[in-house]
Amino acid sequence: MRPKKTVLLTLLVNGQRHEVAAPQHHTLCEVLRDKLRLTGTKQGCDKGDCGACTVLVGGQAVLSCLTLACAVDGPVTTIEGLGGRGTLDPVQDAFDKCGALQCGFCQPGMMISARGLLDENPTPTIDEIRNALSGNLCRCTGYTKILEAVLLAAAHGNDVDQSYNDMRRDRVAVSAFPDVPPGGGLLIIGQGKSQ
Numbered sequence: 001m002r003p004k005k006t007v008l009l010t011l012l013v014n015g016q017r018h019e020v021a022a023p024q025h026h027t028l029c030e031v032l033r034d035k036l037r038l039t040g041t042k043q044g045c046d047k048g049d050c051g052a053c054t055v056l057v058g059g060q061a062v063l064s065c066l067t068l069a070c071a072v073d074g075p076v077t078t079i080e081g082l083g084g085r086g087t088l089d090p091v092q093d094a095f096d097k098c099g100a101l102q103c104g105f106c107q108p109g110m111m112i113s114a115r116g117l118l119d120e121n122p123t124p125t126i127d128e129i130r131n132a133l134s135g136n137l138c139r140c141t142g143y144t145k146i147l148e149a150v151l152l153a154a155a156h157g158n159d160v161d162q163s164y165n166d167m168r169r170d171r172v173a174v175s176a177f178p179d180v181p182p183g184g185g186l187l188i189i190g191q192g193k194s195q
Ligand code: FES
Pocket: 042, 043, 044, 045, 046, 047, 048, 049, 050, 051, 052, 053, 054, 063, 064, 065, 066
C-alpha cells in the first residue's frame, strides 16, 4: 500500500494563522476538528447533505466536509469565530432573542449560513433566507424561529436590540410577514424537508 502523503497547511482561521501537517486527502472539517480542536463545526453526514459542517471561506458559506483542506484559499470563519470576546454576533443575539436556539449539531451551521447570507445581502427577503439555509437540516424541530431570527438580525442594519424592541412594540411576529403563512406554522425551507 502506498503511504498517504502528508502536506503542511497554512490556514487563517478566525483571525489566527495556523500551520498544520495533515494528510493531503483530509477535509477542512477534519482539520478544523481533529487538528485545531475547533469542534463547533460538526461532522454530521460527511457527504454534503446536512449542512452541519458549514463554515465561511473568504466570506462564502461552504460545506467543510466536501472541501479539501489543502484547497482552501481564503480566511476561514467557524462558529467559534462569530462575535468577539464576550460579545455576540448579531445573528447569535437574534437566535437567542427569538428562541431559535436548537441543538449543537444543526445550530452552528445554521448561524454560519445566516452570517454568510447577511454579509452578502444585508436585507434578504424571506425566500432568500429560506434559500440560503436550505442546506441546513434539522431532523427534529421546525424552522419558523430560525427564519424570524435571521429577519431580526437583518432588520435595521443588524441593530438587534432596536429591532427586537420594535418587533415587541409592534407585536410583529414572523407570521405577520406577508409571505409567511399565518399562525406561525412550521415552514419548509429545504428541498425534501417537511417540518
Ligand atoms: S457534515 Fe457536511 S453536509 Fe453534513
